[in-house]
Amino acid sequence: MTITPAQATYFGFSGTLLFALLLLGALTLFTYTASRRIQLLTLGGPPEDRLDHPLARLWHMAEYGLLQRKMFRDPYAGLYHALIFSGFLVLLLRTLMLVFEGLFPGAGLPFLPTGFWQGYLLVKDLVLVTTFAGVVLALARRHVAKKERLDPSFDADLILLLIGFLMVTDLGAGAAKMALDAAKSAALGATPSTALAQNALWEPLTYSLSKQFSFLSSSSLQAIYFGAWWAHLVAIFVFGNYLPFAKHFHVITALPNLFFAKLEPAGKMATFDIERAAEAEKFGVSKIEDFTWKQKLDMFTCTECGRCREVCPTHLTGKPLTPKGFMVDLRNALYADADALIDADAGRGDGSAEVALAARRPLIGGWIDEETIWACTTCRYCEHACPVGITFVDKITDLRRHLVLEKSSFPKEAQTAFNGMERQGNPWNLAASDRAAWTVDLPFPVLTMAEAADAKLAGGVEVLFWVGCAGSYEERGKRVSRSLARLLHEAGVTFAILGTEETCTGDAARRLGNEYLFQTLARQNVETMKGYGVTRIVTNCPHCFNTLANEYPDFGGTFEVMHGTELVSRLVREGRIRLVNGEARSLSFHDPCYLGRHNGVYDAPRELLNAIPGIVLKELPLSRGNGMCCGAGGGRMWLDETIGARVNQARFAEIEANGTDAVGVSCPFCMVMLGNAKTELAGRTEAYDVLELAAQALPAHPG
Ligand code: SF4
Ligand code: SF4
Structure with missing residues (x-):
């Protein structure tokens, strides 16, 4: 019987003992880091209850986390992410198997019947390859296709290489052990055992690789087996402890972030007790710790995928706000002062934490410019795009509340x-x-x-x-x-x-x-x-x-x-209104953000337009949940737009490119913004409110 790496001795030390010490060290370090992160979450900020409707929360997490509903809006990214994510899920059990093997070498796998483990080995064998393929596809996207939304990232490359390394070492260790078992059987003059024949059935890829190793000596096979086994486990421990420091923390926080997502209507802003805030002379957010725990969990969870950035109207028109940059800046602000924040919150130390906090880089004007805060139209396209349920409008408006109510600083x-x-x-x-x-x-x-x-x-x-x-x-x-x-x-x-x-x-x-x-x-x-x-x-x-x-x-x-x-x-x-008049015209429909993304009303205006004689609706490339903002939301209707291109003109250009006779709107602000853009650009497409068109179609329309 081939001895396992944990059964061997190394310079007089038991492999099991070495493994146990490694495991203990890794778990201790992870527990320490995780507890610091949890402390960061809970310090400061008003309380926030996100435990209501647990079943709805579980479904939300399953829909967007496990089934990855948003990821496939970009099919290529959806594919490689699904390959890697399924690998994580499957290989979690594999890791537990290896830990069990390290602690109890030679013991059979517990709890579940042999048939389960055989079936699992088959799945695991396939997943090793599909996960590796996912890593290759992800690296190709970063370095060959150079997708614009993905910034160069050493951190991302390192993690992808580490995942690939885990797949290679797992497969290598398994194949070397299999070849070793086969060599030992042959040396004993035995015919291929039932166990070896089953290898071909339950671990076909590992088995195929083991056949390629057949020319190697037993000592070489043992070196590969032991080396790959230890390297694999050490890589897992390094990987687990690296996660909380990098953008791949989302591997741990994405599912909780989706579970604790806001279930209230998307457009609802949080209400706070204005009297109590006035007594405390504190409004909104001026320091990073003022955000709620869920808002901080958002910061931990950003994967830096850039999906929010590529759709944000302010970024696309050259304003200083990019949602991804905003979220990463918030996270950096949180991490930069993490030790001082935790020490000050715990009332520990010699007062140096308080001194450090007093001298820190300010959140507003330091990490985040005021221009960035005022640029947002609160359109929520970024939130619609984000695959891990991160919200932006709540944070932007919390910062605005501080600026207006405490500082009287606003455009x-x-x-x-x-x-x-x-x-x-x-x-x-x-x-x-x-x-x-x-x-x-x-x-x-x-x-x-x-x-x-x-x-x-x-x-x-x-x-x-x-x-x-x-x-x-x-x-x-x-x-x-x-x-x-x-x-x-x-x-x-x-x-x-x-x-x-x-x-x-x-x-x-x-x-x-x-x-x-x-x-x-x-x-x-x-x-x-x-x-x-x-x-x-x-x-x-x-x-x-x-x-x-x-x-x-x-x-x-x-x-x-x-x-x-x-x-x-x-x-x-219901037949209470008859729409009988109308002239033939093709029409685009511009979805207002506060009707569509904020409240999910997409069909009613379209149903009404389709009921008006003569109108032929032609959808805009960016419509419904992907509808681009006109630039008026978030109070921007009342502010000058002095940086970059104008959002209304950018949207109007898209509408013009759709080639219709007119554009339908269902919001008075969209009407003003698109009407202004038509004048500014000497455009062709006239804007009409859907209700205006419906009223014109009434039998008794006065003309
Ligand atoms: S709400 Fe709209 S304008 Fe504001 S950051 Fe998100 S996408 Fe950009
Ligand atoms: S906020 Fe969401 S969409 Fe934007 S970079 Fe982070 S994970 Fe991606």
Whole structure:
């Protein structure tokens, strides 16, 4: 019987003892490093509960982690990642087998029947080769194809080579042992044993390689077997201990990060207690430790794959923000001060940790420039692209909250919008008393909730039409408001507006960091609507839609909120609206970020467009979840765009290239941005709101 490496003695030391010491050292080092990382996660930052809905969390982890749903959006990367990832899963058990063999040499494998282990050996044998193939494909992508989103990385190359080395040593050790067993049997004059015949069946690749070793002497085979076995295990220990220091920490943290992912609507921002924050004189995030544990787990988990960067509109138009760079900078900031943060948090030491922290590179202005923080349009394309569930908008807006509420440091144009929202209830700073002026041209009266209540109609109002600031003041937005009113009227839906009692939802204020203003507006609006017993709302503004549906519940306002296209497409389906007029035109549809990616409403506007006679929809190359931002979100509508190309022009150029007669939108801000781009670029493609087109198709359209 061939002795195993752990059964041998080395310079008088038992192989088992050496192995046990190596294992103990590796585990001790890993435990120490992991415990430091966990301490980093938990220090500072507000508490965050991510243990609700465990089954939904498990499914989310399985869908995106185990089934790798996002990885195959890039089929080549999906393939090599799946090969390597499946190798990890399968070889985890193999590693446990080797550890058992090292600690208990000569003992049979425990717990499970022989048939299981034989089946496992077959899978393992194949996976050694497929994993190696995955490594070769990954290296080819980095060094031959030189994919733009993958930056040169010594760390990535090292890890890939280490994985390849693990496959080679595992196969080499197994094949040498098999050849050794066969040589010993032959030396004893035995015919090939049943065990050797089974090798060909259960470990065919190892067996084939062992045949290639048949010319080697027993001592050479033993040297290969022992050398490869020890090298393999030492490489595993090195690999495991290297992971927490590098981007491959995601091997450990990706599944937990997906399990603890945000399950609330994507567009909902976290609400914090503004009174308590004011007492503590602390708003948002100014230091790296102020982020929550989940936000720090995101930093640990970034694989630096660059998928977020290649889709980010700010990066594509030459702004300083790249989501990948932002995440890596946050992680570097966290690691740079890790020891001092942990020591200071534990109250240990001689005060040097506090001194080091006081003198450290500041997060804002040091690691992250203010221009970077203000560049984001909060479009969430990066989050849609990220395969490991990392979020950006929460971190950007936490930094903005600090800048606005503690430092009063923000682009000066934002002040005009803040003043308008505060004084007149709209960011244009137009007279609050004119909020309902858009109704005057309509051929039927539009009641306010107050008028409906006076007329004892409040109970009979089916739905509140939330008009929004753009729908109330912006010229094109007012036309769309009239269109929606006409469509509702045509369907016989009884509706009312708040009129001058409506004020801005505060969406832009919140995303620009002015949480105080947002909460003031939110409370006021919720109180108004609850006062009228509102239960259902329709709005054409995706920003209002997102805020009313997802954020107002935190302030006691829980309503059924529909986007205009959702309600009108349903009314068409139910036969309450007939769309009979229309001119033949091809049309692209531009998905608004706050309707699509933030709230998953993709089909309703398309269903409505398809119901309008004459319209032929031609999808844009970047549509639905991949729709590119117009540049207005995150309060950017109110800020100057002075760096790089303009986002609206970049999107408009894509629309022009689609070659349609027109582009449909479902957001008043997209309408303004694309309309401006058409003028700026002297373009051809006219933008229409989907509801405008639907209203034009009504039988009694006045022309
Ligand atoms: S939210 Fe949009 S603009 Fe902001 S970092 Fe992500 S992709 Fe870029
Ligand atoms: S944040 Fe996500 S998409 Fe961006 S580089 Fe990191 S892992 Fe890749």
